Amino acid sequence: MTALAQDFQTRVDKALADGQLKVAIERTTGNARRKRAAAVSAWPEFDAARKAAAAIKDHAITHMAYYLEMFERNAIASGTQVHWARNSDEACAIVVGICKAAGAKTVTRSKSMLGEEIGLPHALAAAGLRRVETDLAEHIIQLADETPSHIIWPAAHHTKEDVALLFAEHHRDKTPTTDIESMVESARRELRDDFFAAEVGISGANYLVAETGAICTITNEGNAELTTTPPRVHIVTAGIEKIVATTEHALQLTRVLVRSATGADLTQYTTFHSGPKRAGDRDGPEQFHIVLVDHGRTKMLVDMPEMLRCLRCGACLNHCVVYRAIGGHAYGAAYPGPMGSVLTPVFDGLKESRDLPHACTLNGQCRQVCPVDIPLPTLLRSWREKSWRKGLEPATTRFALGLWAFAAAHPVLYRLGVAFALPVIRLFARGGWISKMPLAGGWTDARDLPKPPTKSFMAQYFDGKVR
């Protein structure tokens, strides 16, 4: 299980007090929002494309058993070894088992959010394997001994100044610089040898293509191919919801995925991997393993199938007012932001993570930018309702809401209450605004409340003042 959401409030307070964090997040997500907007504006029917992309994913999800069997059959025919895992423990045990059987000491990894979800970094460490993260952002957070704070930019919480300090401390090249190109160059030199020393390379998958049995990785740096090609063994960990029917569907989804993630038309490297190296090939792994992981997906098939469409593009994070204020770590889970707040209760349990679906203004931005039109606000609300029904909401909230519900169901009583409250509230106003009031700190700490009129709307209506 990922860090529990129980200390959510503490982490939020800490994040809000960190001005540097806000700068870092705004630089990354601001760039992402601008680039996405530019890419989408060049595709007039992008909204229809989002719906078409949703239909492509829904098609694969509707026929999931059929397509997973087809995938497995074709993968095995190409020489792939296919493994199945019900949960994270099984998945990690399979991966560690393959590494041990390969006599591995060093394992390179290209970024995979499923790996984070199932706790693979810990499992590899516990097995005594040296893990080398090869994606630049993952490399940064490995040096900082942190978890990702964004699903596309795991180091979004670091400014270039932070990264410069980390590299000066850990890299062989100690030349101080905040020039981004020079820092990228330093990481390149640092990781070069490990790509060729590793016995095993581990990647995730953006798609599992049923008609060919291939998996697809979508990256920018080139680290994925350097992770999956030189080592003797390539292991893929992927959620079963990554299944798509055809290569064509995979490429069509990639169009909306990449535009939504980085604003490019296509990433630099979109690669399909099928089986181990073929006879006569000069490079490529001798063994190719795919570990297919359920970890809550079959449950989501019943409870929230729309969420299985998620392509992990990160657009909902970049456009979320809450994510932008608190960053990814405050969520305390593998996946932050709107999509994370929907997923975490599935993986970690609602009791442990009930705060997350509440950390949302329901402004609907996340759904508008979602390339597969996932109704994120509706799903977040459904968790809130479930939490209420299961009695997980705190007693004070239940009492206050119960009181309000009672009053709202009795209009005369409600109006009487408002008539008494208004003059009292007005006492706290200074110059037309209320900046401090007992029991309203949650609101007034961050913004002022306008001074209310002497009479409520309904009272004025009955007086004939409004119509």
Next chain:
Amino acid sequence: MSARDAIFAAIRAARPEADAPATIATQAEACAAAMTKTLPLLENSDLVALFTLRASAEKVGATVERLASLGELPEAVARYASENNLAPELALQPDPALQQLDWSGLQADATLAPDTPLAVGLALCGVAETGSLVFHSAPTAPTLFGFLPLHHIVALDAKSLSPRFEDYAASDIGKLSPRNVNFITGASGTTDIEGVLARGAHGPRKLHIVIYG
């Protein structure tokens, strides 16, 4: 029950299989067709012009050169090396079409290794809508040629260009499934520090495309 059986049982309980394979295939085609309908028109029907426009766009960042025939490639490579202050030495992708060219004046027998200054390759085909080169791994096309050099020069046959991904997927080449199918679109890059694009992350810093024929 094995993990595999348990997962399939759970999926089938949630989504009982009702449709025949032929029906599912028809649905899949309809999904693809619906997506194709939303696509913006390509601004140029000349595929070489469109490919060049997309590949050399700032966000892709490749450079593109046009030659009449593949035979002129060695000369173009020599010119590129001299313009970029590189030694006239290169690793050549082991493709017979490249190997039979006249490389005299250049040392075309360098071994591919990490950070080889210059490598020259041949793309299997290209996709114009994104300015992407497509490689299929093979004895004549090792995957690492696209990832180890600092400068990668790639020859691309103009006749091999498809307008869109859908055309590639429908082609005979698109039906093949070698160990790797690589779509390469511009030089290696990363936006991992503050979302700012920096080139030469782990792969080549420069990608130069030579369209011939």
